[in-house]
Each structure stands twice: as structure tokens, then as C-alpha cells.
Amino acid sequence: MSSLGPSAATPSVAQTGNATPPAGITTRDLNLWYGAFQALQNVTLDIEHGIITSLIGPSGCGKTTLLRCFNRVNERYGYVTTTGEIKILGKNIYDEDVSLVELRKHVGMVFQQPNPLPISIYENVVFGMRIHNRRRELNRSATDQAVETALREVGLWDDVKDKLNMKATGLQLEQQQKLCIARLLPLKPEVILMDEPCSALDVEGTRAIEELMWMLRGRYTILIVTHNMAQARRASDTCIFMLLGEIIEHSRTEDLFIAPREARTAEYIEGRYG
Amino acid sequence: MFVTTPFVRQKERRELFAKIFFGLMAAAMVLPLVLILTHLVYQAWPLLSWEFLSTNPTNGMRRGGIWSAILGTIYLVGLSLFVSAPIGVFAAVYLNEYARDNWLTRIINLAVVNLAGVPSIVHALFGLGAFVLFAGIGRSILAASLTLAIMTLPVIIASTKEALGAVPRSFREACWNLGATRWQTIRRIVLPNSISGILTGVILQVSRTAGETAPVMFTGAVFFKKIEEGELFAYAITDQCMALSMHLYTVTTQVTNTPEALPYAIAVVLLATVLLVNAVSISIRVYIRSRKKW
Numbered sequence: 001m002s003s004l005g006p007s008a009a010t011p012s013v014a015q016t017g018n019a020t021p022p023a024g025i026t027t028r029d030l031n032l033w034y035g036a037f038q039a040l041q042n043v044t045l046d047i048e049h050g051i052i053t054s055l056i057g058p059s060g061c062g063k064t065t066l067l068r069c070f071n072r073v074n075e076r077y078g079y080v081t082t083t084g085e086i087k088i089l090g091k092n093i094y095d096e097d098v099s100l101v102e103l104r105k106h107v108g109m110v111f112q113q114p115n116p117l118p119i120s121i122y123e124n125v126v127f128g129m130r131i132h133n134r135r136r137e138l139n140r141s142a143t144d145q146a147v148e149t150a151l152r153e154v155g156l157w158d159d160v161k162d163k164l165n166m167k168a169t170g171l172q173l174e175q176q177q178k179l180c181i182a183r184l185l186p187l188k189p190e191v192i193l194m195d196e197p198c199s200a201l202d203v204e205g206t207r208a209i210e211e212l213m214w215m216l217r218g219r220y221t222i223l224i225v226t227h228n229m230a231q232a233r234r235a236s237d238t239c240i241f242m243l244l245g246e247i248i249e250h251s252r253t254e255d256l257f258i259a260p261r262e263a264r265t266a267e268y269i270e271g272r273y274g
Numbered sequence: 275m276f277v278t279t280p281f282v283r284q285k286e287r288r289e290l291f292a293k294i295f296f297g298l299m300a301a302a303m304v305l306p307l308v309l310i311l312t313h314l315v316y317q318a319w320p321l322l323s324w325e326f327l328s329t330n331p332t333n334g335m336r337r338g339g340i341w342s343a344i345l346g347t348i349y350l351v352g353l354s355l356f357v358s359a360p361i362g363v364f365a366a367v368y369l370n371e372y373a374r375d376n377w378l379t380r381i382i383n384l385a386v387v388n389l390a391g392v393p394s395i396v397h398a399l400f401g402l403g404a405f406v407l408f409a410g411i412g413r414s415i416l417a418a419s420l421t422l423a424i425m426t427l428p429v430i431i432a433s434t435k436e437a438l439g440a441v442p443r444s445f446r447e448a449c450w451n452l453g454a455t456r457w458q459t460i461r462r463i464v465l466p467n468s469i470s471g472i473l474t475g476v477i478l479q480v481s482r483t484a485g486e487t488a489p490v491m492f493t494g495a496v497f498f499k500k501i502e503e504g505e506l507f508a509y510a511i512t513d514q515c516m517a518l519s520m521h522l523y524t525v526t527t528q529v530t531n532t533p534e535a536l537p538y539a540i541a542v543v544l545l546a547t548v549l550l551v552n553a554v555s556i557s558i559r560v561y562i563r564s565r566k567k568w
Binding site: 071073076100101102103104105108109111113115116117118119127128130131132180183184187 | 463
């Protein structure tokens with residue numbers, strides 16, 4: 001249904017000329033303060049639509065903060081001041097007319113610790129539809145359809161199709177994390193933000209989530225924060241290295257790991273600090 | 275190496291002593307409860323009967339039952355919780371889910387904590403001044419219930435906040451990140467997962483309100499009132515009423531030549547009512563909790 005994604009509907013977002021692909025996310029001089037502490041400094045980025053971008057850097061460098069800017073959920077965490085601009089598919093999300101509720105519908109987030117809601121698997125998947133639609137706009141066949149589509153897309157359908165009414169909190173961690181991705185899909189998001197989505201999972205679980213990311217690639221712009229450099233290397237198209245709230249380097253993942261431009265990047269990926 | 279030295283033995287002895295000492299203190303707490311209960315029931319036994327529960331007092335409190343006092347207490351407790359439970363729960367939802375940490379919130383929280391510590395006699399005086407005299411309600415079940423409601427409100431707010439706070443934050447984050455408003459988050463996730471704790475907190479206030487004497491004595495409870503026996507709607511909320519707690523006080527201190535068992539029997543009824551309500555609340559909590567897993 002949403003296989004093309006909205007990039008087709010907004011062809012004019014490419015700001016740097018016709019040759020480059022449409023920008024999924026662009027930021028200009030983004031600065032962010034928690035109280036007096038500046039967590040992001042002049043972040044300027046162009047992230048292509050439909051690819052996987054990883055964010056790496058030592059703890060406290062602002063990776064998660066930057067991620068949380070893209071659905072503005074930062075504003076729920078205490079006193080945050082932001083300046084600059086973030087455009088998602090050409091629309092500045094700090095514009096006056098932006099609705100946070102609608103923004104978060106289009107920009108989904110997956111967390112480090114899988115956080116399915118304490119309701120049934122079925123209700124977890126349709127939770128987004130329920131909160132974004134009037135009750136009379138939803139009928140059983142539409143939600144059934146959405147649940148099956150979303151669960152098939154994340155490869156969970158065969159495992160859970162017979163126990164859709166089971167509490168989602170009783171699933172295995174890996175299945176919980178897949179469910180957390182599945183519950184974003186009925187909302188047809190443009191962007192999926194992942195905050196260390198595999199750090200609570202074992203090797204198999206990590207592999208499954210990474211494979212899932214490759215399946216979803218193309219339709220969704222995926223941003224993944226990771227502490228695991230090997231994961232960034234094998235599971236992303238482009239990679240952003242951050243340090244002390246600044247973007248040090250943003251390039252194709254192979255380039256960043258094989259031939260980093262910056263000395264600080266090279267030292268970090270060699271493991272000299274971090 | 276690794277051998278038990280005298281100093282080690284000394285430490286072990288002290289450890290044993292400490293454990294026994296603290297254990298005895300914990301056990302000592304149970305003893306008075308058992309003694310109180312057995313003593314009360316033993317003393318009250320000759321008077322306890324269905325007739326005692328279902329008839330009005332007669333002969334200047336010396337004969338008859340305590341029906342009008344039982345019904346009065348039920349009215350007072352029911353009406354006061356009917357007022358304080360919704361206000362308290364909704365206030366706690368605001369404080370826990372909406373309020374930002376600013377000076378206004380801090381003042382409200384401070385007020386809640388301090389109100390909970392105000393002695394009941396002060397609430398009684400406030401109720402007399404505010405409801406009976408200033409608002410012109412007069413001494414009545416309504417005025418007494420409102421006074422009790424003011425008294426229980428801060429405690430309900432505190433217990434509800436605690437129940438809401440026990441819902442993991444990650445559930446709320448999951449909802450926000452899907453674009454749920456705060457109200458949708460509260461209605462769909464927070465309240466269903468905290469309702470057992472909220473109810474427990476509210477129901478525990480039943481025992482407290484049922485036992486209070488001063489507030490009802492100042493604002494609506496009377497020495498004696500004759501009502502129709504067996505009629506559940508015998509009081510109107512503008513009536514004055516009898517109350518178990520005050521009845522116990524009056525027959526003990528104000529009436530002479532009462533049967534010796536009478537105060538004990540009243541106390542047993544009061545206690546049994548409270549224990550019954552607590553038992554119900556615990557079963558509700560166990561039932562709701564059995565269906566909830568995270």
C-alpha cells in the first residue's frame with residue numbers, strides 16, 4: 001500500500017539540485033540545550049530518503065538527543081531549547097503549524113529496551129490506528145488487515161497469529177522488539193528512528209532486527225543509533241560520527257570505516273577512545 | 275587463613291542478637307492486635323445479636339440496638355468518599371501526568387502533604403466554620419460528609435499519585451512516540467494499569483472516615499436520633515444523624531448505667547465493618563492484579 005512512500009508525492013524537496021536524490025531529513029544549524037548544557041552544536045545534515053543511516057560516537061555525544069529531535073519528543077524531557085531548522089520531507093518540523101501528534105505519527109521511534117504496551121499483541125499493533133482515528137472510522141476488518149500486514153512485514157505473523165490476544169509483554173525480547181517496529185507500520189511512517197534497538201537482544205535477535213531493517217529499507221528512512229561499530233558497519237548505508245554534540249563526519253559507511261576523512265573519526269573507530 | 279577468630283565469633287553473636295531483637299519487636303506488634311480483638315469480642319459477646327444491629331437505641335441508650343448509628347456511619351462514609359474520591363483521583367492525575375515541575379506544582383504538592391498532617395479536630399473546626407456556618411448548610415449529614423471529604427482528600431491524592439507513579443515510564447514513552455496525547459495515554463494505558471492501586475487507596479480511607487469522631491460531632495452527628503428500623507433510606511442528607519464513633523464516645527462518657535458490654539459491642543461492630551471493607555478492597559486488588567502482567 002505504502003510501498004512508494006511520500007517522497008514521490010513531494011518531488012521538490014531536493015534542495016541541492018536535480019541530480020541528488022530527494023532529502024529525507026535535513027537539518028540546518030541545529031542547536032539544542034538542556035537547561036544551560038548545550039547538547040547539540042550547529043548540526044547540519046542531509047539524510048537521503050529511503051536509506052539506513054547509523055549514528056555512532058561515544059556515550060554522551062548527543063546521538064540519542066539528535067534522534068529525539070526528529071520527532072520532537074525531546075520536549076517531553078525537561079527544559080529543552082532548540083534553535084535552527086529540521087526539515088523532514090521538505091517540511092520544517094519546528095513551524096508553527098506543525099502538530100506534534102501528527103509528526104510522531106509519521107516519525108516512529110524504536111527503543112533500546114523493547115517497550116510493548118501491556119495490552120494484547122493485536123491491540124499493540126492497532127494502538128496507533130486507534131489513537132489517530134475516530135472510533136467509527138475503524139472497523140474490525142480494517143484492523144485485522146492492518147495487524148496481519150504489519151506482522152507479516154516484520155516476520156512475526158507465523159509466530160503469533162494464533163495468540164494475537166496474548167499480552168504482548170509475555171513475548172520473547174526479540175519478538176517484542178519486532179512488535180515495536182510492527183506497531184509503527186499501520187501509521188505509514190516516513191521515518192523510523194531506532195535508539196540502540198539491539199542492545200537488549202542476543203546475537204540471533206540482533207541478526208533478525210538487522211535483516212528486518214534491510215527489508216524495510218527503501219520505503220522508510222531509517223536512522224539507527226548504535227554503540228556497536230560493527231553493527232553500524234554492516235547494517236547502514238551512510239554513517240554519522242558525532243563527538244561532543246557535533247557532527248564530525250557523515251559519509252557512506254564503507255568510506256567512513258575504511259578511509260575516514262577526519263583524524264578523530266579514525267581514532268574512534270580504531271578504539272583509541274570512546 | 276579462613277579460620278574463625280574470636281572476633282568473628284563476637285560478630286556472629288551480635289548478628290544473632292540483632293536479628294532476634296528486631297524479630298521480637300516485629301512480633302510485639304501483633305500481640306496488641308490479638309489482645310484487643312479477643313478482649314473486645316469477649317466483652318461484647320452478651321450483646322451481639324441481629325436485634326442489636328437492626329433496632330434503634332431505647333431507654334436513653336441503655337437498651338435496644340445501634341441501627342441508626344450504623345446507618346448514619348454508612349451515610350457519612352459513603353457520601354464523603356463520593357465527594358473526595360473523584361476529586362482526589364483527578365487531582366492526582368493532573369499532578370502526576372500533566373503538571374510540570376514549577377513553583378505552582380510545588381506549592382500544591384506541599385499543600386497536599388501538609389493537609390494530610392492536619393489533626394482531625396482542626397478539620398472539625400474548619401468544617402463547622404466553613405460548611406455549617408459560613409455556607410449555611412447547617413449541622414447535617416451533608417456538612418459532616420464534606421468535612422470528612424476535605425480530611426481524606428490529601429490522603430487519596432497521595433495514594434493515587436503513588437499508584438500512578440508505579441506505572442512504568444516506558445509505557446508512557448511508547449505512547450507519546452506513537453503520537454498519543456496525554457489524555458489518550460492516561461485513558462488507555464495509565465489508568466487501566468493503576469486502577470487497583472487507586473481503589474485500594476480510596477477504600478482504605480473508609481476505615482479512617484468511619485472511625486473519626488471529632489469532625490462528625492462538630493458538624494452533623496447527634497446524641498440520639500430515632501429512625502425507621504430496617505429502612506435503608508431513613509436519613510436525608512440534610513438530616514442530622516447518629517454515627518458509630520460518636521455513639522461509642524457518648525455511651526462511654528455521657529450516659530450512666532449502660533450495660534457493661536455496650537461500648538465493646540459498638541466497637542466490635544465498627545471494627546468488623548472496617549475489616550470487612552478492607553477485605554473487600556484486598557480481594558478487588560488481588561483480582562485486578564491477577565489479570566495484569568508486565
